[in-house]
Amino acid sequence: MVQEEIMRRGPWTEEEDVQLLFYVKLFGDRRWDFLAKVSGLKRTGKSCRLRWVNYLNPDLKHGKMTPQEERLVLELHSKWGNRWSRIARKIPGRTDNEIKNYWRTHMRKKAQEQRKKSSISPSSSSSSSSITHEKNERNFYDTGGLKLLQVEGEKKSSDQEQDGKSMKVYSMDEIWKDIELLEEKEEKMNKPIMGSISPLWDYSLDSLWKDFDWSSFR
DNA sequence: AAGACCTCCAACCGCGGAACG
DNA sequence: ACGTTCCGCGGTTGGAGGTCT
The missing domain is CATH 1.10.10.60 (Homeodomain-like)
Structure with a gap:
């Protein structure tokens, strides 16, 4: 045009x-x-x-991610992979773009840490870890692909298995409670939500x- | 002090799917 | 049924600001 x-x-x-x-x-x-x-x-x-x-x-x-939100992102990403908009819908006030950006920097850091670790203790690189070489940084960042296939359709049991294996830290209930508590606190303190x-x-x-x-x- | 490097985030791109005529 | 338009998504890029050397 x-x-x-x-x-x-x-x-x-x-x-x-x-x-x-x-x-x-x-x-x-x-x-x-x-x-x-x-x-x-x-x-x-x-x-x-x-x-x-x-x-x-x-x-x-518009503020920084709270630790609760960070945990939630991790949790949901381990479930759904790079389905940013889907993840964003579960985190009120956050956009897919924001979460994507957060994840990118977050995981890059992790990848670097992992690389350092593995270079210090070269324990015959237990094959399946896709983290050791530069080229693999993307693989590490782009997790969830396999899981995603399994999870598609909300199969709870397999979700939990996967989570338990990889990075299970908090249950969803705990995370939601945390967020609710935090929001309540903010309201009581009369803090603007848009930090x-x-x-x-x-x-x-x-x-x-x-x-x-x-x-x-x- | 200054240049190199890194981090973060806003914005763009390309694509696929839904909606519409 | 089909072509076109619109919307939303995920991936990528570029620049500003901060940190390191």
Whole structure:
């Protein structure tokens, strides 16, 4: 199409954010191509959706992952593999992108640690561990493939077997309890749920949140 | 102090599937 | 039934900021 050559890319400006928020409020968070057009933003619908889903959506937490969330990510990843959106749905306020990023850096660290360990104690590299060589870093990161096949369809028994083998730390119940407790605590302390967020929110957008009637969505 | 290296995260890309006409 | 459009997902990239040497 003719428009493509003038489409903006790269980081979003404050003005664009405000504009997008306004039009999402107006038309809802669907029909992104339409939204992109009517808003006058020189962005693709895809880009608008991404910005909304990963940053502007008021339901998002923007702070660091809590230890409870980290544990939950580990737990769910051991179940489902790289099904980020699925995992994200179980962790309120977190996006698939965020979890994916977290996992990537987290597992890279682990892979490095493992590599160090294995180079210190070269115990005839017990074949199945896919961690020892540089090339295998991806394999380590990209876990879950096999498990995923097994788990597809929510087979509880095999899940538990797998978890027990690999990294069983906390039961899901414990994790959920932890999260609930934490949230309760936060509420009591009157801490904002959206912990540390960009200064951008402090002014222009802040007033938008207040003025917007989010309940009108859906 | 400054350059190299690392970490984190926002954003993009390509693809597959669902929805629609 | 089929082609087109839209949406959502997973993988990847690039840059900013922090840390190390």
